[in-house]
Amino acid sequence: MSPLTSLGHKTLNTLESLGRSAIFLVQALFHLPRAEGVRLWLRQMYFVGVMSLPIVAVSGLFIGMVIALQGYLVLSGFGADEALGQMVALSLLRELAPVVTALLFAGRAGSALTAEIGLMKATEQLSSMEMIGVDPLRRVISPRLWAGFISMPILTVFFSVIGIAGGYLVGVDWLGVDQGSFWGNMQGSVIFLDDVMNGMLKSVVFGVVVTWIAVFQGYDLIPTSEGISRATTRTVVFGSLAVLGLDFILTALMFGEF
Amino acid sequence: MKRSKWLEAGVGAFVLAGFLGLVFLGLQVSGLAPGQAEQNFTIHANFSNIGGLKERSRVTMAGVTVGRITDIELDPQWLEGRVTMKIDSDVGEKLTEDSTASILTAGLLGEKYIGLSTGGAPEMIKDGGTIRDTQSALVLEELIQQFVSNMSK
Numbered sequence: 001m002s003p004l005t006s007l008g009h010k011t012l013n014t015l016e017s018l019g020r021s022a023i024f025l026v027q028a029l030f031h032l033p034r035a036e037g038v039r040l041w042l043r044q045m046y047f048v049g050v051m052s053l054p055i056v057a058v059s060g061l062f063i064g065m066v067i068a069l070q071g072y073l074v075l076s077g078f079g080a081d082e083a084l085g086q087m088v089a090l091s092l093l094r095e096l097a098p099v100v101t102a103l104l105f106a107g108r109a110g111s112a113l114t115a116e117i118g119l120m121k122a123t124e125q126l127s128s129m130e131m132i133g134v135d136p137l138r139r140v141i142s143p144r145l146w147a148g149f150i151s152m153p154i155l156t157v158f159f160s161v162i163g164i165a166g167g168y169l170v171g172v173d174w175l176g177v178d179q180g181s182f183w184g185n186m187q188g189s190v191i192f193l194d195d196v197m198n199g200m201l202k203s204v205v206f207g208v209v210v211t212w213i214a215v216f217q218g219y220d221l222i223p224t225s226e227g228i229s230r231a232t233t234r235t236v237v238f239g240s241l242a243v244l245g246l247d248f249i250l251t252a253l254m255f256g257e258f
Numbered sequence: 259m260k261r262s263k264w265l266e267a268g269v270g271a272f273v274l275a276g277f278l279g280l281v282f283l284g285l286q287v288s289g290l291a292p293g294q295a296e297q298n299f300t301i302h303a304n305f306s307n308i309g310g311l312k313e314r315s316r317v318t319m320a321g322v323t324v325g326r327i328t329d330i331e332l333d334p335q336w337l338e339g340r341v342t343m344k345i346d347s348d349v350g351e352k353l354t355e356d357s358t359a360s361i362l363t364a365g366l367l368g369e370k371y372i373g374l375s376t377g378g379a380p381e382m383i384k385d386g387g388t389i390r391d392t393q394s395a396l397v398l399e400e401l402i403q404q405f406v407s408n409m410s411k
Binding site: 039043046053150153154160161164183188191192200 | 268275
């Protein structure tokens with residue numbers, strides 16, 4: 001094959017898989033959970049959301065603590081260490097909580113979703129479901145998608161709250177920043193609709209994108225053990241890159257002054 | 259069956275805790291207070307120099323935050339900075355026609371904000387009215403320039 005042909009082949013393949021994934025998303029979303037679907041959704045919420053809580057909580061704690069420590073070192077040079085609360089809260093709410101939660105989610109829950117669905121496909125569970133008249137989109141895919149969409153904003157809230165608590169622990173309890181100015185400066189500079197809600201909006205977008213990539217990679221993989229391992233890698237790589245790229249676009253739209 | 263109950267309770271607790279976390283972010287971190295007066299009393303003020311004032315900066319009265327700046331634009335008629343702010347309506351109703359607005363700085367290098375103080379006139383300012391008596395921002399460069407030109411005289 002000449003280089004030109006192979007380039008065209010690759011482009012067509014990429015476009016084709018993009019189109020397949022879009023059709024797949026629409027089909028799965030419109031299969032809204034019914035009474036029995038709620039059960040399945042709850043089970044997925046447990047595995048995707050509740051089980052991701054420890055890693056999100058521990059990372060949030062350490063990231064909040066390290067921002068407070070670094071921020072204190074810089075700010076105290078200007079005698080502005082009372083602005084520490086504002087720095088911790090704004091950097092967590094606007095950037096770190098949505099982005100780091102999404103990256104952790106892609107690594108912990110996304111790869112598990114891909115591997116699980118991929119193994120179902122490799123062992124022909126999905127085609128057997130179709131044979132007995134159960135739609136795998138409704139039974140397997142849709143509950144997982146919805147669980148991911150809903151878990152991500154909740155996990156982001158946890159990350160922010162625990163991160164701020166970690167910043168408080170280091171800033172106020174260890175480094176001796178005044179408690180009143182820590183909270184006061186924070187409340188003076190954080191605006192609920194602009195900062196908290198924009199961060200939540202980011203996390204909703206990341207939740208949709210990461211879960212979509214994870215589930216589609218599982219559904220669309222080549223059903224061999226090598227295929228599963230490649231798809232799992234692709235979930236983490238594509239998911240993380242999509243989160244970081246989208247984060248820049250969303251930040252420019254939300255906070256950039258055009 | 260028992261396991262499923264635990265699972266459902268776990269998910270319920272997860273969602274509930276997420277909601278409580280959001281309430282914490284609202285109340286403790288962004289300082290929203292339930293039953294807070296609505297900030298929907300609009301006033302304008304023209305300054306000859308706004309010197310680093312930004313949208314969303316605080317508007318204070320006696321040092322207490324009573325509102326925020328919503329818009330800053332150049333008044334094409336007078337070529338002055340026209341600042342629009344929204345403040346608590348119960349504070350806004352007590353502002354007299356001759357109230358003053360001045361641009362202040364928190365600390366030496368801190369953020370700029372507006373300080374309002376009320377006057378003694380009998381007429382009250384209306385919603386959407388303009389404060390005439392304003393004091394512009396202190397611009398450090400101008401002060402230094404004045405100081406230097408006085409020195410050389």
